[in-house]
Amino acid sequence: MKQHHVWTWPIAGYLFLGGLGAGMSIVCAVADLFFGKGELLGLAPLGALLCLCLGSGLLIFELGRPLQFWRVFSTQRAVLTFGAWMVILLVVFDALYFSFFSGWFPWSAAAGARAVVAVIALLLGLGVLLYTGIELSSMKARVLWNTPALPVLFALSGILTGVAGDYLVCGLWPYGGPAADAEALAGILRPLMAGLAVATVVSLLLYVLMMYTSSNPTGRTAATRWLRGSYALPFWLGAVAAGLVLPLLLLILGGMAAALGALLFIVGGVFLRFLTVYSDDRRELAGERERLLKLPHGDEPFLKSNWG
């Protein structure tokens, strides 16, 4: 009998969408500030904003008291509070950032103001990107989470999905310039994605092997589940093959295949967050497993009907 998971799919979705939104914002801001290619990725801040809003919605859905979510913004020093502020500020600055690209507002042509907003969005994006991994890695007894390797892995995956997301919106509305420029930027994003994918797959394999060879029996059990246990299919097929290796090959083909590859990188990010959130194995105390086995099961419908 397994203990209940602390967090489930909404939090996995939140962590994924947070990483994706942050990654898209960062890549767009970097392209805008350092390479003058921001116009081509004008849709990215809006896409990032939608990801962050949807992710926040999932987080609120997971709360025991969703209507009290505003309390998270009270003056505390918890990682989650820091993250919530980063996310909400990034939503605001992504909205502002998009307003420059949309051309709908009187300030849309103000290049200086856009640069300031881009710098702030970049910093906030980095904050959100790092926070999603740090939030999990701060949980001391959760063996697969409590390692500095996790924030690195999440950051790499977040940036990879961010580049992939930006690749998919590159040259789309509100950009109205020549298509050749969009193709030129896509030509830069493809090798960037490939490099990040290689780094992510190496980090992911090292992360799992580190746990597999760990002296901690709980870590070994969790890693074994990924490598050849009940999570082997989502790990090998979802996160590694379909989410990293296959899209890497598709990138070489270019065109629509590369776009499909970018989409698959994003799907790989989903698998990684789900695998991680559902691997919340805690260091066991002597006798705990036996106690769980002793708890009655099979009586749930009866108990529910009588005591709710």
Add this chain to the structure above:
Amino acid sequence: MTRFAMVMDTRRCVGCDSCTIACKIQNDLPLQIFFNPVVTDGPHGIYPQLHMNHIPLMCMHCAESPCVHVCPTGASKQDDDGIIWVDPVSCIGCGACIAACPYDMRHKDKGSGVCMKCDFCKDRVRKRQEPHCVWTCHQRARIFGDLDDPNSEVSRLVASLRTERLLADLGTDPQVYYIVGTGGQG
């Protein structure tokens, strides 16, 4: 200063679960939630040379409490006497403290949505009464008191006997001490 702590004398515990039930009734806990389950380590060995220990679990009221540090709303509180408790008004049920607790001693109540945990029966102990689990233990396997008072029973036991703390290597400084040994030695 007062620093509340508990000593579990596993030599005396017979695993009767009286403390578990007393706590459940006193705190009117939902069916699936236990603040202080008793687990059994063993039996180990080969018949007739066997031994086992009953280990009462509960919130360790850690001095370096990870559950308090991760709470984003300040609902998880630690008072000066070391007691950790949850303010149900401020709790949003985010589950961060449940993930952070190394002992799995925090629980989300499906009904109210908030986190629930042992608070050392703080309303009783501040009136110089014992927590219910201690009061009900007929084997005197649970000893509660002020660790900062050198004359208290918990202080004397911790100072004079070899005690262990669960997952102490995590650096949370748990305030529940276990006297480990086989039955009948106490």
